[in-house]
Amino acid sequence: MSTEAPRPDALQQDLAQARDIQEGLLLQVDEVPTAVEVEAFCEPATAVGGDFYDIVGLSEGRVAVAVGDVSGHGIAAATLATQAREALRSALRQHGDPADAINEVNRTLVAAETSGMFVAVVCVILDLWSGEAQVTAAGNPVPVVRHLDGTVTAVETLGSHFPLGLLVGEPYQSALVQVGLGETVVLYSDGIVETAGEQPGEAGLFGFDRLDETVAAAADGGATGLVQSVRAAVAAHQVGEQQDDLTLLALRWVERTVVAPERPVWRRWGVLAGLAALVVLVVAGLQLREPQEAPAPAQVPVVAPEPTVVALPTPQPGWSTAQLSERRGFFAVTAVGDKVLVAGGGAGGPARDYSTVVDIYDTATRSWSTAALSQPRPVAAVTTVGTKAFLALDCFNDVDIYDGTTGTWSTTEFSRVRCDPAATSAGTQLLFAGGCGRGSSGGCTPAYDTVDIYDVSQDTWSSTRLSEARAKIVAVSVGTKALFAGGCLQGCGTYSNRVDIYDSATGRWSTATLPSTRAGFSTAVVGSTVLFAGDVVDIYDAATGTWSTTRLPVPRTNLAVTTIGTQAFYAGGGRGTRGTADVQVYDVATDTWTSASLSQARHSVAAISVGRRALFAGGAVSATIPSAVVDIYDADKGPPTDPAAWSSATLSEARSDIKAVVVGDQVLFIGGLGENRRPSAVVDIYDSSAVR
Known part of the structure; x- marks a missing residue:
């Protein structure tokens, strides 16, 4: 066999042949x-x-x-x-x-x-x-x-x-x-909407809106005419070489x-x-190519090093950053006492490569340590009661318990093995509700109606049932009540509009019905009021037990929500991978809406409040492009409609799907998805007391 490298003309011939073959393979439909x-x-x-x-x-x-x-x-x-x-x-x-x-x-x-x-x-x-x-x-x-x-x-x-x-x-x-x-x-594919035109940056992309307009304007909606219209519009918009x-x-x-x-x-x-x-x-x-070393797949270390604190590339008042002990996704975050726990998840590779690592941040000493879960799995649900955090491992019946006072760990078990339960607490009780089995093909089936209840004051477990078996439930607490709303039914092919309501003061259950079936919607608690937001916002007043509705002025999905005083802020979001800069503010006390704007359109934003400030961090500009922008609203500087009340900062790494948690004056923006949606190990820390 000859070892002589092929000539450039032979390379072009081979590549042309490869293109013909690939086109032929695409026609094998x-x-x-x-x-x-x-x-x-x-x-x-x-x-x-x-x-x-x-x-x-x-x-x-x-x-x-x-x-x-x-x-x-x-x-x-x-x-x-x-x-x-x-x-x-x-x-x-x-x-x-x-x-x-x-x-x-x-x-x-x-x-x-x-x-x-x-x-x-x-x-x-x-x-x-x-x-x-x-x-x-x-x-x-x-x-x-x-x-x-x-x-x-x-x-x-x-x-x-x-x-x-x-x-x-x-x-x-x-x-x-x-x-x-x-x-x-x-x-x-995303290449359509990310085709670059004459203007620089995001404004110059072909974009989702232009795609919608082209599709809508197609002569009769026929498949052939529609495809030809989009193809021509993209070609006309493109400036420079196809990227x-x-x-x-x-x-x-x-x-x-x-x-x-x-x-x-x-x-x-x-x-x-x-x-x-x-x-x-x-x-x-x-x-014909120069040797290129492929990136090694992420590995889970047997013993994780403790996270290290490093300086931001460009110092910003009140900001610092750290690194988790390993890069991973699907982890859980919770705060108990003055501690923040970042637990479990996966670092890539086969399912057996899930992580046991728990990174623990002490907000009092601003130091990090690590611990280990009892099983290498994602944490499906987490909730806290008093000084204890309860972490339910996905598709197990194991619950790992962390005592924030003593720093010790223990374990207990559910009444059954299940995946994707919902968790919340009310009074001295915590509740893990619903969930599903894991079908042979990986689907969420069958759905379960089991509710496991732990009473901290009695140190006892009991079980009951929801009015309807379902998974992917949205759980939220207000006062002495725990609400379990919506979710998906058998196999997650259809959704529920059921709301199961538990009152820990009386030990009684009741039910309500949302106007539409849904799962995965956002919730916000303002005083004794709970807001369930989709296109319609369902409002539950826990003090009176009554329901009412309002509507988002700009309906969208993947939006972020946080609250200050009597106001709930619905920010960013969009449709799938399409982001928006819209911020709608609902005032529960006056039943009115006002509008503001983020500095950059994006979805999958992290929203959280500390004191009188609301922070909207990161997000996705498009399917593969994350944002590093943090928009900050300060209620002490004016209403949301006043531009002077808004400022911005920059994360140390652009990323979307960040998990945020607040303890005292400190806000942690943990992990997320960086470029090309790769999991990040970065933790950005904002100290509101250091910013005036």
């Missing part, structure tokens, strides 16, 4: 049912790219479509894209549910240790008789639906939003969306049917021939 129109395009930024799309015919009159985006470009990304596409196709045929299929593909990719690469994907399964669509997104922008009247709405999704291949943690879930005859579902792969797929439901294709029709290449050719080109391509 199932025959499109007559009940739908499907049109798609995929344009790599280099000779071969990491984006893909697929169309899969399923049984029982259903069709699946997917768009994927592998990190990076070139041969390595193209190879992983091919593997992920085939794995997803196989899993969809086996499970018939996008969440179950994506959970399986994620486990496969994590076990394969893909050298730091990951796959963002969005998948939709459409029932061609009912028009019901199951939607699952993993690190990819959510789909939009073009309705018959020309309006465009984004799909709200639940569950994990991590890309595939990073971590086996919180399971991916399916959202249910009703699609009407003649309506079109549009899937796309990212561009993929878009439109699925239009045009006919009600109960028949779906069972056999794939290959249009240009055989699967084995195409994959074999691509592998040959991978080997050839590797000989």
